[in-house]
Amino acid sequence: xxxxxxxxxxxxGAQAPYRELTFAAVSIGVVIGAVMxxxxxxxxxxxxxxxxxxxxxxxxGFAVLRGVxxxxxxxxxxxxxxVASGVNNASAGIAFTLPxxxxxxxxxxxxxxxxxxxxxxxxxxxxxxxxxxIIPLRxxxxxxxxxxxxxxxxxxxxxxxxxxxxxxxxLLGGGFLIATLxxxxxERGIIPADLDIGGLIGLPQYAPIAIGVSFASIGAGLLxxxxxxxxxxxxxxxxxxxxxxxxxxxxxxxxxxxxxTAALAGEYESFITWDVGYFGMLRPLGIGILIGGALSGVxxxxxxxxxxxxxxxxASKSEGGSDEMSSxxxxxxxxxxxxxxxxAALLSSxxxxxxxxxxxxxxxxxxxxxxxxxxxxxxxxxxxxxxxxMSLIGVTLMFxxxxxxxxxxxxxxxxxxxxxxxxxxxxxxxKAGHLIGAMPKKQQIAQFAVAWVxxxxxxxxxxxLWGDGGGFGPDNPELSAPQGSxxxxxxxxxxxxxxxxxxxxxxxxxxxxxxxxxxGGLGVLVGLAMYLPFSITLTYGLGCAGNMVLQKKFxxxxxxxxxxxxxxxxxxxxxxxxxxxxxxRLATG
Amino acid sequence: MKHIALLLLLVGxxxxxxxxxxxxxxxxxxxxxxxxxKLLGLTTAKAKEAFxxxxxxxxxxxxCKGDEVPKPAPKGDVAEAEPTFGRLLAEKNAAVAVxxxxxxxxxxxxxxxxxxxxxxxxxxxxxxxxxLLKPVDPSLRLSSWFDLAGVLFLVGVxxxxxxxxxxxKVVKAEAMAEPSGEExxxxxxxxxxxxxxxxxxxxxxxxxxxxxxxxxxxADMERIKVQVEALQVDSFERIVASRNRIQARLGIGxxxxxxxxxxxxxxxxxxxxSALVDQHWPEAFASVTKAALDLKTCQxxxxxxxxxxx
Numbered sequence: 001x002x003x004x005x006x007x008x009x010x011x012x013g014a015q016a017p018y019r020e021l022t023f024a025a026v027s028i029g030v031v032i033g034a035v036m037x038x039x040x041x042x043x044x045x046x047x048x049x050x051x052x053x054x055x056x057x058x059x060x061g062f063a064v065l066r067g068v069x070x071x072x073x074x075x076x077x078x079x080x081x082x083v084a085s086g087v088n089n090a091s092a093g094i095a096f097t098l099p100x101x102x103x104x105x106x107x108x109x110x111x112x113x114x115x116x117x118x119x120x121x122x123x124x125x126x127x128x129x130x131x132x133x134i135i136p137l138r139x140x141x142x143x144x145x146x147x148x149x150x151x152x153x154x155x156x157x158x159x160x161x162x163x164x165x166x167x168x169x170x171l172l173g174g175g176f177l178i179a180t181l182x183x184x185x186x187e188r189g190i191i192p193a194d195l196d197i198g199g200l201i202g203l204p205q206y207a208p209i210a211i212g213v214s215f216a217s218i219g220a221g222l223l224x225x226x227x228x229x230x231x232x233x234x235x236x237x238x239x240x241x242x243x244x245x246x247x248x249x250x251x252x253x254x255x256x257x258x259x260x261t262a263a264l265a266g267e268y269e270s271f272i273t274w275d276v277g278y279f280g281m282l283r284p285l286g287i288g289i290l291i292g293g294a295l296s297g298v299x300x301x302x303x304x305x306x307x308x309x310x311x312x313x314x315a316s317k318s319e320g321g322s323d324e325m326s327s328x329x330x331x332x333x334x335x336x337x338x339x340x341x342x343x344a345a346l347l348s349s350x351x352x353x354x355x356x357x358x359x360x361x362x363x364x365x366x367x368x369x370x371x372x373x374x375x376x377x378x379x380x381x382x383x384x385x386x387x388x389x390m391s392l393i394g395v396t397l398m399f400x401x402x403x404x405x406x407x408x409x410x411x412x413x414x415x416x417x418x419x420x421x422x423x424x425x426x427x428x429x430x431k432a433g434h435l436i437g438a439m440p441k442k443q444q445i446a447q448f449a450v451a452w453v454x455x456x457x458x459x460x461x462x463x464x465l466w467g468d469g470g471g472f473g474p475d476n477p478e479l480s481a482p483q484g485s486x487x488x489x490x491x492x493x494x495x496x497x498x499x500x501x502x503x504x505x506x507x508x509x510x511x512x513x514x515x516x517x518x519x520g521g522l523g524v525l526v527g528l529a530m531y532l533p534f535s536i537t538l539t540y541g542l543g544c545a546g547n548m549v550l551q552k553k554f555x556x557x558x559x560x561x562x563x564x565x566x567x568x569x570x571x572x573x574x575x576x577x578x579x580x581x582x583x584x585r586l587a588t589g
Numbered sequence: 590m591k592h593i594a595l596l597l598l599l600v601g602x603x604x605x606x607x608x609x610x611x612x613x614x615x616x617x618x619x620x621x622x623x624x625x626x627k628l629l630g631l632t633t634a635k636a637k638e639a640f641x642x643x644x645x646x647x648x649x650x651x652x653c654k655g656d657e658v659p660k661p662a663p664k665g666d667v668a669e670a671e672p673t674f675g676r677l678l679a680e681k682n683a684a685v686a687v688x689x690x691x692x693x694x695x696x697x698x699x700x701x702x703x704x705x706x707x708x709x710x711x712x713x714x715x716x717x718x719x720x721l722l723k724p725v726d727p728s729l730r731l732s733s734w735f736d737l738a739g740v741l742f743l744v745g746v747x748x749x750x751x752x753x754x755x756x757x758k759v760v761k762a763e764a765m766a767e768p769s770g771e772e773x774x775x776x777x778x779x780x781x782x783x784x785x786x787x788x789x790x791x792x793x794x795x796x797x798x799x800x801x802x803x804x805x806x807x808a809d810m811e812r813i814k815v816q817v818e819a820l821q822v823d824s825f826e827r828i829v830a831s832r833n834r835i836q837a838r839l840g841i842g843x844x845x846x847x848x849x850x851x852x853x854x855x856x857x858x859x860x861x862x863s864a865l866v867d868q869h870w871p872e873a874f875a876s877v878t879k880a881a882l883d884l885k886t887c888q889x890x891x892x893x894x895x896x897x898x899x
Binding site: 251275514 | 598601602603605606607609610611612613616617620621623624625627628629631632635723724725726727728730731733734735742745746749750752753754756757760814822826829830832833836841844845848849852853855856857858859860861862863864865866867869870871872876
């Protein structure tokens with residue numbers, strides 16, 4: 001094939017412009033995204049978790065753009081997956097928060113009569129705020145800090161597979177098959193979800209050595225390398241230092257105090273480990289460290305963020321414009337979204353006046369920015385997003401600021417949950433975009449244009465499933481809405497005055513102090529690890545160790561050419577197998 | 590010194606995290622009440638399960654697995670009175686009495702039935718106490734925790750901060766050290782940047798010449814793609830790997846100014862790779878040309894920032 005590269009466009013034989021932001025990419029992405037949104041709302045209500053859409057969208061877009069239409073470019077497919085995952089973000093944000101309002105309203109008529117308009121406004125405001133806050137953070141996280149974003153790397157590896165050569169395609173495929181095989185075996189009960197090595201050698205539950213059978217976690221660790229070690233350190237701190245110390249020093253209720261007999265020794269250990277240790281100590285402390293670490297990071301990177309904002313303004317005035325959306329869009333987006341959130345707060349309840357509405361919207365906006373930073377950083381370093389924890393803090397903040405108004409708290413909580421999901425997703429997509437050479441501005445424009453689509457789809461599906469009442473919730477075994485039920489329970493306890501303030505403050509102090517160390521995101525990583533069960537952390541740590549050993553033995557080039565496609569295959573294989581397993585489970589009842 | 594900083598970090602964070610996690614006396618007391626109720630509840634559940642497995646006569650009211658339990662009557666519009674310990678205990682004891690008075694108990698299931706009744710009786714009072722448990726006031730939690738563990742927690746924080754300050758000094762000193770210049774040693778960022786800039790400019794020139802002389806074939810594009818890959822792995826990634834050192838030398842603001850155009854150049858080189866795979870020569874050529882310009886900007890910025898800091 002020969003190209004006449006010097007012919008001007010109007011002459012025959014000239015090549016068409018390089019396909020990037022096209023109608024085909026956006027429309028296919030919207031359709032895929034809308035279908036995923038509807039499906040993932042249902043999955044979240046049934047199983048309590050949602051699935052990321054980027055890898056699914058990249059593969060489907062591949063099939064349609066390159067396979068069927070025979071004209072998609074690598075960059076164009078990236079737009080498709082950016083759009084699809086951007087639309088799908090609403091599914092988790094809505095499904096994790098809004099069901100709590102339905103559930104609480106069943107027993108409380110003052111809550112039951114909430115309007116849908118403030119929810120819509122809040123969700124839209126949160127969607128746009130999440131994208132807008134990423135504009136100045138992109139440079140910091142992707143270009144300067146060089147956060148890994150393992151899923152972003154996996155998607156980029158997938159997008160680049162046509163040009164990576166047969167060897168890399170085989171490695172990607174091999175990783176995919178290994179992860180698929182293991183996950184299918186797990187789903188069928190042939191292998192356990194966790195390998196409890198500590199239990200086999202007689203260690204107590206509160207000092208575990210457990211490995212989660214998850215090749216996605218191993219893949220994320222393989223891609224992170226030594227940068228992920230602080231995350232493992234946090235897990236070790238929580239489970240091999242704090243928990244054994246707490247038990248041996250008598251900081252937990254003793255067996256004698258609880259009247260435990262020998263027959264209940266295992267249940268006692270389980271109570272100490274999970275009710276007291278994990279939920280009472282480690283998780284809230286971890287959340288505090290996360291917040292402190294993020295605040296520290298914001299302060300430390302303020303000069304860089306300021307330089308990024310200056311750069312945005314300068315670039316938009318220069319000839320040829322900028323590669324990303326301008327600071328005008330950033331500031332206008334923040335102001336408009338804030339006004340939308342203010343309107344949502346005012347409309348959510350008659351008890352919310354102008355002053356309180358301004359306050360709630362303002363604090364909600366600031367929290368969304370900070371939590372978005374935390375979640376983006378955490379997923380950038382480990383591929384794990386503490387969205388539910390950050391949303392919980394958001395709802396708690398709104399609850400106190402609104403004077404205990406449940407409807408207003410959850411309505412604004414929806415904005416926070418969707419917004420921080422958008423932050424993490426957009427950042428991962430921008431990472432993939434950087435690796436394949438996409439123009440950040442076009443990705444941001446595309447996501448901006450479609451961010452609203454998933455919101456009415458997700459809310460509509462929720463109302464449909466609720467029906468005349470009781471369509472989901474703790475009393476419905478088919479659709480128990482675990483996250484929404486948990487949030488409802490937490491709000492009930494907030495109404496009674498419960499909040500682990502000591503842990504948040506203590507953890508915040510630790511996170512701030514850790515932020516002084518010249519290791520980027522140390523506080524965030526340590527806090528995140530304490531927030532999670534050790535089986536997840538340890539598995540990820542094995543991946544990090546694997547990267548370091550292989551890097552020492554074979555060098556950087558081998559890592560890029562061999563390890564990256566294999567690890568990407570692990571992540572993609574498990575994601576697709578999980579999705580398929582969910583579909584099969586739902587179809588067969 | 591690095592090891593001292595690391596030791597201070599490990600000891601400090603272990604200390605303040607352990608004492609930070611410690612529960613206040615009020616929270617501990619609350620956990621005792623909840624724990625008793627939960628564990629005795631588990632005992633009752635186990636005893637019930639054992640009875641259900643051996644019961645001679647099956648009665649729906651037992652509530653065993655498979656029994657059809659009648660739906661509870663809907664709550665009326667009348668507001669329920671605030672529960673008290675006495676009322677809750679009476680309700681639970683009444684439920685135990687129903688189990689106790691259950692007919693149809695024979696020799697084969699008597700022992701299990703009695704164990705179930707005993708467990709349910711033992712559970713009644715702790716369960717009632719647990720239901721009435723009010724959450725500990727957040728500010729009381731905070732003040733109580735601080736009274737108990739605050740001093741050692743703060744000692745830990747001081748150790749972390751001291752370790753952090755030492756570590757920052759060590760990192761800065763390492764970054765300001767003269768590059769060794771030997772093979773495998775550290776190379777000055779400025780030198781690497783010039784090399785990279787020249788290589789990209791040369792590639793842009795080569796691509797321009799190819800387009801000017803002849804039409805470009807797929808094999809040509811594949812050849813250029815290999816050169817682009819070499820730049821990505823051998824040149825760009827080497828500079829990225831040394832970014833912490835560069836940041837320590839230029840400061841955060843200066844680093845951001847320099848690495849911005851560098852990253853833009855890297856992205857354009859990545860774009861040229863994608864365009865070559867998609868066989869779009871004009872885009873590939875344009876991207877390499879723009880990358881060369883970005884690297885020139887990066888060089889100029891680096892010289893300006895370095896001069897300012899000198």
